[in-house]
Amino acid sequence: MAVVDEDILTRFHVDTIELGRAFAVEEKWWHDWVLPDGTPCQLPVWVKPERDGTRWVIRSPEGRVIAQMPDGALYFEQTYYPFLDGEANHDKIAEAFDESMWTGIQSPPGPIVSGPGGDRVMVEGARRMRETTDRAILGLFGGNLLELGQFMYRNDNFFMLLAAEPDRAHDFLEKLVAVHLKNLEEFLRKVGSYIDIIVFGDDLGMQTGPQMSPAMYREFFKPRHARMWKRAKELANVKVMLHCCGGVRELLDDLIDAGLDAINPVQISCRGMEAAGLKSDFGSGITFWGGGCDTREILSRGTPESIRKHVRGQIETFNREGGFVFQQVHNILADVPPENIVAMFDTIAEMP
Numbered sequence: 148m149a150v151v152d153e154d155i156l157t158r159f160h161v162d163t164i165e166l167g168r169a170f171a172v173e174e175k176w177w178h179d180w181v182l183p184d185g186t187p188c189q190l191p192v193w194v195k196p197e198r199d200g201t202r203w204v205i206r207s208p209e210g211r212v213i214a215q216m217p218d219g220a221l222y223f224e225q226t227y228y229p230f231l232d233g234e235a236n237h238d239k240i241a242e243a244f245d246e247s248m249w250t251g252i253q254s255p256p257g258p259i260v261s262g263p264g265g266d267r268v269m270v271e272g273a274r275r276m277r278e279t280t281d282r283a284i285l286g287l288f289g290g291n292l293l294e295l296g297q298f299m300y301r302n303d304n305f306f307m308l309l310a311a312e313p314d315r316a317h318d319f320l321e322k323l324v325a326v327h328l329k330n331l332e333e334f335l336r337k338v339g340s341y342i343d344i345i346v347f348g349d350d351l352g353m354q355t356g357p358q359m360s361p362a363m364y365r366e367f368f369k370p371r372h373a374r375m376w377k378r379a380k381e382l383a384n385v386k387v388m389l390h391c392c393g394g395v396r397e398l399l400d401d402l403i404d405a406g407l408d409a410i411n412p413v414q415i416s417c418r419g420m421e422a423a424g425l426k427s428d429f430g431s432g433i434t435f436w437g438g439g440c441d442t443r444e445i446l447s448r449g450t451p452e453s454i455r456k457h458v459r460g461q462i463e464t465f466n467r468e469g470g471f472v473f474q475q476v477h478n479i480l481a482d483v484p485p486e487n488i489v490a491m492f493d494t495i496a497e498m499p
Contacts, residue, residue, distance in 0.1 A: 148254065148478065150168065150255075156282075159492040159493075159496075160492075160495070160496055161282070162282055162283060163282050163283045163284075163285055163344075163472075164276070164280055164282040164283075164284055164285070165284075165285050165287055166272075166273060166276065166284055166285065166286045166287065166338060166341075166342060167254055167255040167256055167287060168255070168276070169256075169272035169273060169275060169276040170255045170256035170257075170259050170260070170268075170272050171191060171255040171256065171257070171259060175192070176191060176192055176255070176259070177189040177190065177191060177192060178190060178191075178192050180196065183216070183218075183219075183220065183221055184481070191253075191254075191255060191257060193253070193257055193258050194252060196216070199212070199215075201217060201218045202215045202216060202217040202218060203215065203216040203223070204216075204226075205223065205248070205252060207227075207245050207246045207251055208245055208251075209245070209246065211227055211246060212226055212227065213225065213226060213227045213246060213247060213248045213251055213252075214226060214248040214252065221480075221481050223248065223252075224248075225247065225248040225249065225298070226248070227246060227247070227248075228247070228298070228299060228300060228301040228304075229243035229246045229247060229299050230243065230299040230300045230304075231300060231301050231304065235299070235300070235319070237318055237319050237322045237323075238322065240295075240299070240319075240322055240323055240326055241326050243299055247298045247299065248298075249294070249298045250289075250295075250298060254287075256268070256269065256272065260272075266337060269337045269338065270337050270338070273337065273338040273341040273342070274341055276341065277341040283343040283344060284341060284342045284343050284344070285342065285343070285344045285345075285346050285388070286334070286335075286338055286342035286344065286345045286346065286385070287346045288330075288331065288334055288345050288346060288347055288379075289327075289346075289347065289348050290327045290331065290347040290348065290349075290375050291347070291348045291349050292320060292323065292324070292349055292367075292368050292371055292372065293305075293349050293350070293351060293358065293359075293368060294348065294349055294350055295323055296308070296309075296316075296319060296320070296323075299319075306358075306359075309359070309363060309367060313366075313367075316367060317367070320367060320368075320371060321371075324371045324374065324375065327375055328374070328375065328378060331375060331378060331379060331382070332378075332382065335379065335382040335383045335385075336382070339382055339383030339384075339385065340383065340384075342383070342385060343385065343386065344385060344386045344387075344388050344409070345379050345383070345385045345386075345387055345388070346388050346389075346390060346411075347372075347375065347376070347387065347388070347389050347390070348389070348390040348391070349368070349372075349389060349390075349391055350390075350391060350392040350393060351364070351368075351391050351392075351393065351395050351398055352391065352392060352393020352394040352395040352398075352414065352417060353393045353394060353417070354393065354394065354416070354417050354418065355394060355417070355418050356393075356394045356395075356396075356397060356417070356418055356419065357393070357394065357395055357397050357398050358393070361397050361398060361401065364398050364401060365401060369401050369402075369404075369405050370405075372389075372402070372405045372406075372407075373404075373405040373406055376405060376406040376407060377406055380406070386408040386409060387406060387407055387408045387409070388407075388408065388409040388410070388411055388436055389402065389407050389409070389410050389411070390411050390412065391410055391411070392412065392414055392477065393414055393417055394414065394417030394418045394419050394420050395410075395420075396418075396419035396420060396424075396425070396428075397419070399425075399428075399429050399433065400429075402433070403429065403432040403433050407433060408433065408434060409433065409434035409435070409436045409472070410433055410434075410435065410436065410437075411436040411437045411474065412436075412437035412438070412474060412475075412476045412477040413425070413435045413436070413437035413438030413476065414437075414438075414476050414477070415438045415441055415461070415476060416441055416443050416444065416476070420438075422438055422460075422461055422464040422465055423464050425438075425465075426464055426465055426467060430467070430468065430470050431470075433470070434470045434471065434472060435465050435470065435471050435472070436471075436472040436474060437472075437474040437475070437476055437477075438461060438465055438474075438476060439458060439461050439462065439465070439473040439474055439475055439476075439491075439495075440454065440457060440458050440461065440475040440476065440491050441457065441475075441476055442475050442476045442477055442478070442479060442480065442483070443476070445457050446475060446479065446483055446487055446488075446491060447480065447482050447483045447484075447487070449487065450487075451486055451487060451489075451490035452490075454487055454490045454491050454494070455490055455491075455494045458490075458491055458494040458495065459494060459498065462495065462498060473495055475491060
């Protein structure tokens with residue numbers, strides 16, 4: 148994930164900024180590395196890939212390999228699942244976070260705000276950002292439920308737990324929510340007055356639809372999402388956004404009912420996620436934060452002109468009567484030509 152420089156944000160008229168940008172601004176927090184294609188880059192000093200044969204690996208504080216990037220790949224992948232083998236100890240969920248790639252490898256501020264004086268650094272950074280930007284500030288929190296089960300147990304095992312051992316699944320999720328709520332209280336106590344949107348995460352969908360039935364979502368996840376999102380709004384004057392990949396049309400009514408204000412990235416290439424249908428059926432209840440340009444096919448393989456036409460159509464559909472924040476679908480990946488990125492963002496600026 149790239150940290151985008153200020154001149155690029157200004158060039159493309161970007162209206163939002165993530166809270167982590169307030170931290171790790173000095174050179175001392177970065178070290179040099181090289182991307183798989185030979186491009187020089189910098190990584191946070193606490194992220195330390197090691198060469199291991201034909202792959203790069205990242206280790207946990209205990210020395211266990213938790214992520215790998217084999218030669219020829221562009222991204223790291225998870226290699227270790229803390230609850231995969233043996234009887235999982237749900238009382239040790241917080242400790243297991245360090246042993247999973249997705250929770251153990253932190254983006255800024257990361258360890259900068261841990262330890263003595265960390266609270267002060269966090270508050271001062273958030274205050275400084277609020278005082279120096281007119282962009283909407285997003286506080287990236289997380290609070291994942293389904294995904295944390297997948298990160299801890301591995302996807303297949305967690306689905307079997309949900310289906311075959313519901314009592315144990317509820318125990319896991321209840322103890323996980325307790326951890327999230329404690330962290331939420333601490334997070335918003337420090338930065339709640341400085342952010343506009345709090346970002347939760349849970350990839351509930353696939354290309355073909357939700358990862359679980361609506362009934363399973365209502366039993367295991369909806370009440371817990373509702374508790375966290377309600378508590379966030381009690382603690383701070385924030386809107387709640389969920390980063391949720393995949394096709395989730397069948398879950399949108401429940402997500403809205405649970406208190407969700409905005410959903411991202413609005414993966415329009417998935418079944419049931421066409422812009423016109425989403426806007427018609429759910430536009431009065433939720434803000435679509437994404438869906439502005441398909442990254443899977445159009446942004447990566449289209450021409451600048453085809454991208455302009457596509458973006459104009461998406462905006463005209465999603466922006467009727469408001470409730471839309473432009474963003475392409477998920478991250479801009481390594482194979483996207485720069486001229487296509489320019490065409491996408493300049494089209495927005497050209498529209499009335």
